[in-house]
Amino acid sequence: MIQTNTLLTMSPERLKQMSLEELPDLVTEIRQFLIANLSKTGGHIGSSLGTVELAISLHYVFDGLKDKILWDTGHNALAHRIVTGRAYQFPTLNAFGGMSRFLDPSDSPFDVLSASHAGTALSTAAGLATSMGYVGDKHSVIAIVGDGTMGEGMAWEGLDYIAGTDLAHALSGP
Numbered sequence: 001m002i003q004t005n006t007l008l009t010m011s012p013e014r015l016k017q018m019s020l021e022e023l024p025d026l027v028t029e030i031r032q033f034l035i036a037n038l039s040k041t042g043g044h045i046g047s048s049l050g051t052v053e054l055a056i057s058l059h060y061v062f063d064g065l066k067d068k069i070l071w072d073t074g075h076n077a078l079a080h081r082i083v084t085g086r087a088y089q090f091p092t093l094n095a096f097g098g099m100s101r102f103l104d105p106s107d108s109p110f111d112v113l114s115a116s117h118a119g120t121a122l123s124t125a126a127g128l129a130t131s132m133g134y135v136g137d138k139h140s141v142i143a144i145v146g147d148g149t150m151g152e153g154m155a156w157e158g159l160d161y162i163a164g165t166d167l168a169h170a171l172s173g174p
Contacts, residue, residue, distance in 0.1 A: 007033050007087040012059045012110075015083055023060070027052050030079050033087065041093040043101065044075035047146070055079035058142060064110045067140040068128050071113070072121035072149045074102035084110040119152020121145055126161050 007029060018026065030052050038045045056079065058069055064084065071077035081087075086108065092098025103111040113124055125143035132139065149155050 007082055009085075010083055010087060011085045012064050012083060015056065015059055023056060026056060030056075030082055033082065033090070034078055037090040037093065038078075041091065041095070043078070043093055047073070047076045048078035051076045051144070051146075052079040054144065055083055058144075059083045062140055062142065067142065068112045068125070068132075069110070070121040070125050070128075070141070070143045071103055071111075071115050072119060072143065072145050072155070074100075074115045076144065076146055077103055077115070080110070081108075084108055119149045119155040120158075121149070122155050122158025123161060124158075126158055126165070130165070 015026075031049055034045060034048055034052075038048070055077070058064070059080070062069060069080070071080060081089075081103075086099070089099040094101060100107065103113065103115040105111050105114065112128075113121060115121070121143040122145060125141045129141040132141065143158075145155065
């Protein structure tokens with residue numbers, strides 16, 4: 001079992017040093033940590049519990065400082081915040097001057113996009129991928145879409161744009 005102090009010192013580098021066999025324990029520990037903390041501070045727990053494996057997988061496989069990981073909804077990204085070294089801030093979530101409920105690039109270099117319920121990850125990902133392609137940057141752009149995102153017009157505009165570009169082929173595979 002992973003210990004809470006491990007979560008308080010977690011980083012993508014430390015995650016990548018873990019074996020695949022250790023990851024299920026990490027998932028359990030993150031979920032327990034989220035339940036313990038959000039039961040005191042408040043916050044959207046269900047969607048965060050549902051994205052723990054996703055956050056771990058993304059940071060295990062990709063380089064979150066070079067590859068662009070865009071979370072469309074901030075409360076889906078709580079495990080992402082833990083994996084990127086911010087577990088120590090959780091006791092201050094929803095408190096004046098404490099941890100913001102939303103992602104913000106000024107908070108962490110791992111937060112590419114300010115996110116709450118904006119529905120902007122797809123259109124932002126399309127723009128980033130296009131601009132990175134112009135300069136020959138071969139790093140990945142990943143948009144995590146969920147939890148009400150598809151009710152936003154910006155999400156549909158992003159899909160419409162992607163459908164008319166080479167990005168659609170890249171997303172569908174060879």
